[in-house]
Amino acid sequence: MSMSEGSSSKGEGEFYLMSCIKDVPTLRGDNYTEWRKKVDFGFVCAEVDWVLETPQPTKPVDPVRDDKDDDEAWDKNKRDHAPMEIAYTLKNKKWQTANKKCMAFIKNTIENAIMGSIAECASIREYLETIKSQFTGSSKTYATQLLKQLVTEKYTGGGHGIRKHILRMSNLAAKLKPRDDDLELKPALLVHLVMASLPSQFDNFVVNYNMNPEKWDIEMTIAMCVQEEDRLKAQNGGSINYVKDNKKRTFTQSNKGSPSKPYAKGSMPHHQKF
Structure with missing residues (x-):
């Protein structure tokens, strides 16, 4: 699902995640497969599953004024850059919100004794990969x-x-x-x-x-x-x-x-x- 498809409102997304969390078994270590299946289902219902496949947006490079640029050329560079900056800001905010929701959802379905052994990660995708590698054995x-x-x-x-x-x-x-x-x-x-x-x-x-x-x-x-x-x-x-x-x-x-x-x-x- 693309970022544009994850169009549910903030309230709806939170509602779906809260509704699904009761159906997710607490991750103990011997039930990883069932736990992951329920987690993925919760993300799909809340329409935040796209964040698992979408990396955090990269901030566009700020324009730098060249010595040869006159005022008109420099103003044009800034005007051309502005839409990219706005698009990045919107996409990044949306990504961070979805990532934060998923991270909170995950951490509330893991046994406390296991939580401390899982390294912190910036993205939910990395966090889930870390959990997967830990429970492969x-x-x-x-x-x-x-x-x-x-x-x-x-x-x-x-x-x-x-x-x-x-x-x-x-x-x-x-x-x-x-x-x-x-x-x-x-x-x-x-x-x-x-x-x-x-x-x-x-x-x-x-x-x-x-x-x-x-x-x-x-x-x-x-x-x-x-x-x-x-x-x-x-x-x-x-x-x-x-x-x-x-x-x-x-x-x-x-x-x-x-x-x-x-x-x-x-x-x-x-x-x-x-």
């Missing part, structure tokens, strides 16, 4: 934690159901992208992680998926997993306990059903054809 650590959670995640049943389990994994994966585009998980990889998180009762289901050339997106994965869980529940008398005494439990004849046999290629039941 924390961001990488958090990304590593997210990846570890995804890889070690296991579905153990319970009252939440398999749909919520898969949605939770999908949300964990979605948190990686804002940190680093290189960390974005492709849908196919996320589906494989979901399959790896399923208990042993789903082993045949997973084998059948791996043998089939069709690839699923996360919505199809949810639908098919819910369908398979319903089938397993029906086979087991309406309920399943995936974990007992922290050990995986397998189906036996006494479980009102026997383990599913692997389906021969092309002979899967209709409800499990992928």
